[in-house]
Amino acid sequence: MNNKVIKSVGIDIGTSTTKLMMSDLTLGRVSSQFALPHFDIIERKVTYVSEIISTPLINEEEIDLTQLVAWLEKEYLQAGLTISDIQSGAVIITGETAIKKNADALIHYLSERAGDFVVAIAGASLEAVLAGRGSGSYEHSMKSKGIVANIDIGGGTANVVLFQQGKILETITFHVGGRLIEINPSGKVLSISPSIRPWLFSKNLQLEKGRLLSLTDLTKISTALAVDMLDCLAGKRSIHSLDLLVHSSSCEALPRIDEVMISGGVGQLTLAGPPSSIEEAAKYNDFGPLLATSINQKLIDYHFQVIKPLQTSRATVIGAGMQTTKISGATISIQANRLPLRNIPVIKISLSVEEIERNLLIGKEMFGSNERLPFAIGLSGSVYLTYEKMKDLSLVIGTLYHKYFPRSEILVIVCENDMAKALGQALQLQFAFDVICIDQINIGHGDYIDIGEPLTETIVPVVVKTLAFRGESNENKNNFA
């Protein structure tokens, strides 16, 4: 097969700004001609980048759908692409926008209109990972010995991901963002985000709408914010003691961070010098420039090595456009007429008999209402499967699945190991329902998965939406219902 190019779009709708990018992802064979075929994305190229616009809002709590869609259509036109050209990508609704009233409607609306296999995702930890991949932190961590943290600071939140040797260690998100306090050029407070109020209160930094603040007053706030966040990242303060500032975290305590990159809109501002007057500080009608200055100045007091990011404001959108789509193994079992499948919850099963039945029952309880396709089975474990064991496994899974979901016409299995074709074939030969069995995708309990239409006869694009990080699962569940 010659290398195939797929067009991928990334759309990032953030608290304060919205942007879009288009890219070409080149698929190529990465295994030798003597081995089983294995394909992967071998090149990622940005082909179009939009202007950064202010996220259109009707009021403080509602996104202006009509205006947003009109803008998207204009951008697609300008990029010279139609919706049918787009084969993959992601719309990410980030930070505070995700809690805006109509975010759910927006997600559904966009996932249908942005392109065929454009998935909608949200969640602070995922946003952190995407930003880290888009900013260059991920690549940098492969060449670096230590732990690299990417701090992506946007309007509403600061999303931090820790990489080591290209592996994701932890994520943590703070209520730290440039748009949390909005001011006008004379220093008058226009609004204060509810998410920062408890922290301000605890610091005795009471603010109210309409109050006039001096550059010194504002700097005091931004410095306190920067210090608390950096203290936490440096391990000087525990995550627990900063409850009011921590939005969510994947762990109780962070490992020692060696290097940091700062991306996001505020990351972009750290590259500029400190504002000299209140008018200059308020040029975006918020305290973003001051926050950037404080972080810049305070960073010197910590042991972190600061690395210049490759991308700042556009880190998340680039991550969303280029890094969300994965490629399945090329020896899989699929029924093309059943694809694409979207938002399938995953029930993870390890290879023991009691476990299989127990987990299927758990799945039935959680997702049983969807009789056609309640969930996908995630098979983990790296044990070597003989044909005999694989056959038994297929018999158990198939029989039990049919027993508990007699009305289901389709069984979806996602394996970590390279075994999908053998397992899928064995299932197809024994059972009447259709089988989609793909492999070489790492998947966790509580993840949701999208499986796209085949890119070639034997490869499907896959997007795994990880919601498993503690503290986020409830908040985001509804987005995928």
Place this chain on the structure above:
Amino acid sequence: MNEGQIELIVQKVMEQLQKRFTPDHNIARENVKEIIEKGLVFREQDWKTSIPQPAFKEGVAELTASTPARIGVWRTGTRPLTKTMLKLQFDHAAAIDAVSSEVLEKYLEEFNLFTVETCYENKEVYLKRPDKGRVLTDDAVDTISSRCQKRPQVQIVVSDGLSASAVETNLKDVYPALIDSLKINNLSFGTSFFVKGGRVACMDHIGDILEPEVLVLLIGERPGLVSASSMSAYMCYRPRKGIIESDRNVISNIHPLGTPPIEAGAHIGTVLRRMIEQKVSGVKLEL
């Protein structure tokens, strides 16, 4: 199927499985356990040596995980550790054994494979004269002509090649998965058999005799120090004398730690179907 029947099937399967997935042969295991505890047997992890206190632990782990080669095994002075040397000799011996030994009959009986021979005479001649392993004996020609279905869509042939243990280790997984994949791809197959002392190009001679549309040869590979039981699946559209190497396709390195045997078997059907569809094999085949 009614509810009761399903219950029954599930129960039966479960019982069987309990037996298989839980440690079987308890008694035999006990003995082995005792031997291991006494330190009489080296398991794979007992051979492992590593760099004491590496300066960059994660980096070393990444490198050693990326290859089965003997890296990061530490040293004494400028020489390898005794354990490393012994393991190297052990693996070398296993490689030699794999070449010189013969496939036990019971592994072939499982799939009703009968045995024919090439003109290889014996292992010594086999190694010196590759050409002899490419031609079947007159007896063999007679046998397959009388016992095998003529002009099958798919002909499956198994051969020891350079490693008898490749067949013993992998055939039980590759073969049934291959049969499944033929069924899924709606391909019919003829009478499978085993060739003793075969070389890859014995496919051509067999092709001339049976005239299959496509032929797949599962053959033991030259043993290496990583695996002595690695198998290859060579595939060819209308094999016959005069075929050149670039007309053949291969999936190599099939063994439990390499290309997974069940997945290799499952993929062969797809390759063969494409050969039949495109009426071509080798480098011209679009996969």
